[in-house]
Amino acid sequence: MTAYVPAEMKRSRSAGADRTFTLFTAGAAWLVLVLLGATALSMAWGGRLAFQTFGLDFIISPEWDAVQGKFGALVPIYGTLATSAIALVIAFPVSIGIALFLTEIAPRWSRGPIGIAVELLAAIPSIIYGMWGLFVFAPFMGANVEPWLTEHVGDWPILGPLFNGPPIGIGMLTAGIVLGIMIIPFIAAVARDVFAEVPAPLKEAAVALGSTRWEVLTKVTLPYTRSAIIGAIFLGLGRALGETMAVTFVLGNAHDLSVSLLMPSNSIAAAIANEFTEADSELYRSSLIALAFLLFVVTLIVLSFAKLLLVRLKRIHGRTL
Amino acid sequence: MKKLLWALPVVALLTACGGRESAGENAAAGGAAITGAGSTFVYPVLAAWASDYAGQTGTKVNYQSIGSGGGVSQVKAGTVDFGATDQPMAADELAQSKLAQFPVVIGGIVAVVNLSGMEPGKLRLTGPVLANIYAGKIKTWNDPAIVQANPGMKLPSAAIAVVHRSDGSGTTFNFTHYLGQVSSAWKAGPGEGKTVAWPTGVGGKGNEGVAGYVKQIPNSIGYVEYAYALQGGMTYAALQNAAGSFVTPSAETFSNAAASADWANAKDFDLVMTNAPGANAYPITATTFVLMPTSPADKAKSKAALDFFRYALEHGQEHATKLDYVPLPASLVQQIEAYVGQKIK
Numbered sequence A: 001m002t003a004y005v006p007a008e009m010k011r012s013r014s015a016g017a018d019r020t021f022t023l024f025t026a027g028a029a030w031l032v033l034v035l036l037g038a039t040a041l042s043m044a045w046g047g048r049l050a051f052q053t054f055g056l057d058f059i060i061s062p063e064w065d066a067v068q069g070k071f072g073a074l075v076p077i078y079g080t081l082a083t084s085a086i087a088l089v090i091a092f093p094v095s096i097g098i099a100l101f102l103t104e105i106a107p108r109w110s111r112g113p114i115g116i117a118v119e120l121l122a123a124i125p126s127i128i129y130g131m132w133g134l135f136v137f138a139p140f141m142g143a144n145v146e147p148w149l150t151e152h153v154g155d156w157p158i159l160g161p162l163f164n165g166p167p168i169g170i171g172m173l174t175a176g177i178v179l180g181i182m183i184i185p186f187i188a189a190v191a192r193d194v195f196a197e198v199p200a201p202l203k204e205a206a207v208a209l210g211s212t213r214w215e216v217l218t219k220v221t222l223p224y225t226r227s228a229i230i231g232a233i234f235l236g237l238g239r240a241l242g243e244t245m246a247v248t249f250v251l252g253n254a255h256d257l258s259v260s261l262l263m264p265s266n267s268i269a270a271a272i273a274n275e276f277t278e279a280d281s282e283l284y285r286s287s288l289i290a291l292a293f294l295l296f297v298v299t300l301i302v303l304s305f306a307k308l309l310l311v312r313l314k315r316i317h318g319r320t321l
Numbered sequence B: 001m002k003k004l005l006w007a008l009p010v011v012a013l014l015t016a017c018g019g020r021e022s023a024g025e026n027a028a029a030g031g032a033a034i035t036g037a038g039s040t041f042v043y044p045v046l047a048a049w050a051s052d053y054a055g056q057t058g059t060k061v062n063y064q065s066i067g068s069g070g071g072v073s074q075v076k077a078g079t080v081d082f083g084a085t086d087q088p089m090a091a092d093e094l095a096q097s098k099l100a101q102f103p104v105v106i107g108g109i110v111a112v113v114n115l116s117g118m119e120p121g122k123l124r125l126t127g128p129v130l131a132n133i134y135a136g137k138i139k140t141w142n143d144p145a146i147v148q149a150n151p152g153m154k155l156p157s158a159a160i161a162v163v164h165r166s167d168g169s170g171t172t173f174n175f176t177h178y179l180g181q182v183s184s185a186w187k188a189g190p191g192e193g194k195t196v197a198w199p200t201g202v203g204g205k206g207n208e209g210v211a212g213y214v215k216q217i218p219n220s221i222g223y224v225e226y227a228y229a230l231q232g233g234m235t236y237a238a239l240q241n242a243a244g245s246f247v248t249p250s251a252e253t254f255s256n257a258a259a260s261a262d263w264a265n266a267k268d269f270d271l272v273m274t275n276a277p278g279a280n281a282y283p284i285t286a287t288t289f290v291l292m293p294t295s296p297a298d299k300a301k302s303k304a305a306l307d308f309f310r311y312a313l314e315h316g317q318e319h320a321t322k323l324d325y326v327p328l329p330a331s332l333v334q335q336i337e338a339y340v341g342q343k344i345k
Helices: A004-046 A048-054 A074-105 A108-121 A126-152 A172-197 A200-208 A213-242 A245-251 A268-275 A282-320 B002-017 B023-028 B043-057 B068-077 B091-096 B127-134 B144-149 B170-182 B184-188 B206-216 B226-231 B251-260 B299-315 B317-322 B330-343
Strands: B034-038 B061-064 B082-085 B099-114 B161-165 B202-204 B220-225 B238-240 B285-293
Touching: A004 A048, A004 A282, A048 A282, A074 A108, A074 A172, A074 A213, A074 A245, A074 A268, A074 A282, A108 A172, A126 A172, A126 A245, A126 B206, A172 A213, A172 A245, A200 A213, A213 A282, A245 A268, A268 A282, B034 B068, B034 B299, B043 B061, B043 B299, B043 B317, B068 B082, B068 B285, B091 B099, B099 B170, B099 B206, B099 B226, B099 B251, B099 B299, B099 B330, B127 B144, B127 B161, B127 B170, B127 B184, B127 B238, B161 B170, B161 B206, B170 B184, B170 B220, B170 B285, B202 B206, B206 B220, B206 B226, B220 B226, B251 B285, B285 B299, B299 B330
Parallel strands: B034 B061, B034 B082, B161 B202, B161 B220
Antiparallel strands: B082 B285, B099 B220, B099 B285
8 A cells, every 4th residue: 555655656746747848848949939939020020110111122222321311221231141151152161171181181189179279269259350350350451462352353354343442451351251260160160070970981982992082072071961061051151140240340331332342331230239329210220120130031041041952952862872 | 437447346335334324324415326328428537527426425426338329318218317418409309308408528529540651730631621531522642632731741642541430429420510511512411410321431330440440441531539549649630620720639729619619598508519610729529418307206316416417517627638528618617507407406
């Protein structure tokens, strides 16, 4: 009798604990979704005045004039996308290079220290990147890189206009490069981990067939890890899109639309950080919140695109393997 | 500023320890802190006053320099005891939001340049030239209009890199207000405001952002509060004033501008004194105004805040001068006393 009751209690208690645990984990997961939805809704609600007033013009107009009360988000959207694109163009090859060196080429004793150094790059606060960009990197760009670019690339037929401008060191190119350095550790760390997961027999087989290191990379390692690498790239891109402090230091914060990457521009996050405290009319404030909503939408589109790509690639990958 | 940060916890500790014995006294002195928010322009001198005042009376002043626009909306919302702004509010708007307004300190905004070999105060700029540089119409340093104002000076043929503020700012309001006074094209074009649609240039965040950009970019021009130019050892330009003479920024030329302003006839002190008429007056001077509710919810705190400003206006001149601001003339302080006594109940 006395032995029976505790056993029953024990069983019911463990069932209760199970239920509590399920509820807890489900709650934690759903909380994220609810928070995300609530954030998006409140930004859309806060920006409704801007959307109502300007309609589609809010997205396609380059004009941002607080005195006249006219707000268009084209320049910040363009600046956000352009700087992030430059960042990716720089960060992708460098990260893959780092990962490949660490997994395949580097002497075993140096892998730990270099790997940790790359990961530490991710721990530097973005404002430090911004200050370094402004005080060290921008003058270097202005004095050395940009005059050279204008002189040697500036008169090329299609790319030329991108690199033709005053060499002031501050602008989309500098901001993109600083962003690129910031996202390198995110892509490199993931790439290194997945490269290490490539089965050795596959690579050995390729080497046995006479492949060079380059051929092993392009024909075995990259195809094998493609989906994870794309995931890593979009993780880095997500960070680049929303980066605020580092960008605002070196981007120039000017609402001017220009083809040249050497010219100052603005990004969504930088515009909000710069202008929110002094946004003194309802419409101005609403426009800035609407900008935040647009950044949310842009990021959502980019991430959904990445997910879609992953699913497709997995299907192809599954078939070929 | 650092002094203030250290002083606050100490004062808090002292009042906490001595609370039991002298509770009555503390309550009378308004033991709780006065809170204010607004203009970043006035922050250095306000912090110095607050530190002194806390040391002498035990009343703490907690000021958040969030910007003029923020100061106005906070005091309207009633979350702070006073707001501070560099752009005066019009009398009817004040009446509507039940606020009173008075000036507390005057400072100057200077044009700073980064030209190799140029000494402070040597480069001369007229108002229209400055407006045309910021409008993007004058593009190079050896433009005839600049050369004409600087006979015999060797100016580079380099392009002018224009630097402005990226954030909304009372400094920008006063600067663009001045450009509007001296150039009708500017007034009709970008106009005046805490932030405008700049035709050209890069934007730096805050006075320090603009100062940083001007230091980093060769052949650039920017505008900052005078103290930032001095502390950064920057090259400022002499500006032509309304009387036609070129004046360099200094406490003296700022106070000349202040003296020539007609405060007596400005309702609610709604006066922007850019382009002041005096012969030796600096053309871009800015005033910081304090905003307070005319019928405050917490009368004791309102009185404590007024006591603080009375102290600052009567005994704060030394701090103001040391930090390169200009204290208000005595006649103006009397006028403020009368105004406050009449307005704030």
